Amino acid sequence: MATNGPTPNEALNRLHRDTGWTLNALARAVNLIGTERGTPRTYSASTVHAWLKGHVPKEDARSLIVEALARKLGRRITYAESGFPAPVQGQSKCSIVEELIDLGSQDMERRNFLGASLFSVVLTIPDWPDVVDRMKTVQASAKCGIGTSDVDLVKKMTDSLSVTYDDCGGRHTRPLAAAFIVNTVSPLLQADGPAEVRKAMMSAAAFLCYLTGWMAVDEGLQGLAQRYYVKGLQLAGASGDRMTYCHILRGVSVQAVDLGHGPLAVRLANAAADTSPKTGSRMRAFMAGQQAHSFAVAGDKGNALSCILDAERAMDKAESVSSAFGGYDPATLAYHAAQVRYGLGDVAGSVESLKQHFKLRRPEETRRSALRFQSMIAERQLEIGQLEAACETWKGILEEYPSVHSGKVDRHVASIGRRLRPHRSNSAARNIFDLALEVRRD
Known part of the structure; x- marks a missing residue:
């Protein structure tokens, strides 16, 4: 006697069609996110086919699938919208x-x-x-x-x-x-x-x-x-505490934009700006600079340029640095200008803005942030073909690196070998390549 199989997951089928992905493409996207979080997966087209036919994956896999769909479609996807039961986690009333x-x-x-x-x-x-x-x-x-x-x-x-x-x-x-x-x-x-x-x-x-x-x-x-x-x-x-709330919300936007999630970063940056108390020009610059960076990564040139101009005007009117909110100052604004220019494709311009950042930096700024921003300069110098200049910048970074503790800087330094490997026939590049291997933290 024949038995009925699972009911096809029409909601998931609909989302899958919206992505335009093949079965293999969805499997690869889910596997990639699994690797990101340290739990690699080896799902295949046949696995995805089973999901679409109504097989309910384990809770861990469901979170990966929903995340992959949300990234592709550029919006939040709920478990209900994907045809999956909600996770047990987060249901408690703690x-x-x-x-x-x-x-x-x-x-x-x-x-x-x-x-x-x-x-x-x-x-x-x-x-x-x-x-x-x-x-x-x-x-x-x-x-x-x-x-x-x-x-x-x-x-x-x-x-x-x-x-x-x-x-x-x-x-x-x-x-x-x-x-x-x-x-x-x-x-x-x-x-x-x-x-x-x-x-x-x-x-x-x-x-x-x-x-x-x-x-x-x-x-x-x-x-x-x-x-x-x-x-x-x-x-x-x-x-x-509205001030702290908008400060943290802006921080979530910074996290999102640094990871390349432009639309989400825009939504968070706009929400932070809308929620922030109207306490002065420096606060406006603090918010507008992040909005500009987010719009640039999202590919919205018009709003990116409008917001960075807004930040510049606000900074011109701002009170003294001693009363700055969130440490936002002309040096930070120059960094945001660099990120906007880079996001919009002006790599050379972004290098110039980062150099301006260093001219404006205050003495109390951390060496950690200095090495991060110098690493950006070196990487972008190489991107526009300035190999010798990039090597000179990296030389200074590697001299300071052993005394600085930062995961972000570690990742920048770890990438030097990969970036310079094709250029090892150049003596300067070869020297920096070898030095980076010596000092990097694995």
Whole structure:
């Protein structure tokens, strides 16, 4: 007696048709994302065919499929829209603090939890109206009380962790931040106290989550960074801190644009600008510069140029550097101009703007960022055929590199050999090629 097979997944079939992909192309896209997060897959056209025919893949595979479809179609795809059951994760009713404790505990113990390295374009980023002033999501306990000194402790520790990060890098500093979140900050978030003090504590914790997420980005742990950013957004909203909320949201846009997700970066940058308090010209420059970079990566030349001009006008009107918000200054604006020019195809112009950045840099800027931006100069010099100039730039980078701890800089240095391999007949290129192999961190 014949039995009925699974019902074809019409929703998934519809999305697959929208992508224009073959079965093999979808399999390759899913496999690539699996490799990104450290869980390689070997799906084939026959596997995809089974999915379309109604076979329901495991939860891990479903997340990869949804991510691949979202990247291709340039919009968020829900599990329901793809015809898949929703994942169990995220269905619990844990409070923000309980989720933060779980996140920090996994991080401080260096567990290789799922998705640590996977950036997701389908992650739900909480909008300001959804999180603002929701203190009830952070339940207070009557076991102890908190005061302004506790808030000051979190702020001072965040500043100290930031300095340590600049000196030692995220690989060493982020576990310290995670331990502080779990052992000190989370209990303080759950403690009783005056409403204004509790709001200030949540605001301080939000910025600490942002810093910890920034460290994770430097290491290339994109999924982990997103989770810290989302916790920071939720805490900033619960405290009613619009300034910190828009600062973190802009940071999520920075993460997205650096990974090449232009449309998502635009949406996040615009949301940050729309939410930000209207506190002056420097804030406008801070937001417009990121919008310009995002539009450029998204291929929207008109809006990119309009926003970078807006940022330049705002910077001309800005108050003194000592009162700058988010460290945004003429040097940072020059960096954004370089990224806009590069995104729009003007590689030589981007090199000139990066050189202008270094002319405008303040002494307190970190060596880590200096090596990152110098690496961009060298890579772009090579791209426009300036081999000798690129080698000279790389020489300076490699002299400084052993004393700098940064995952991003590590990745730049690791790419030197690949970039120079075709040019080893040139003596300068050969010398830099050999030096890069000697100093690189594997």
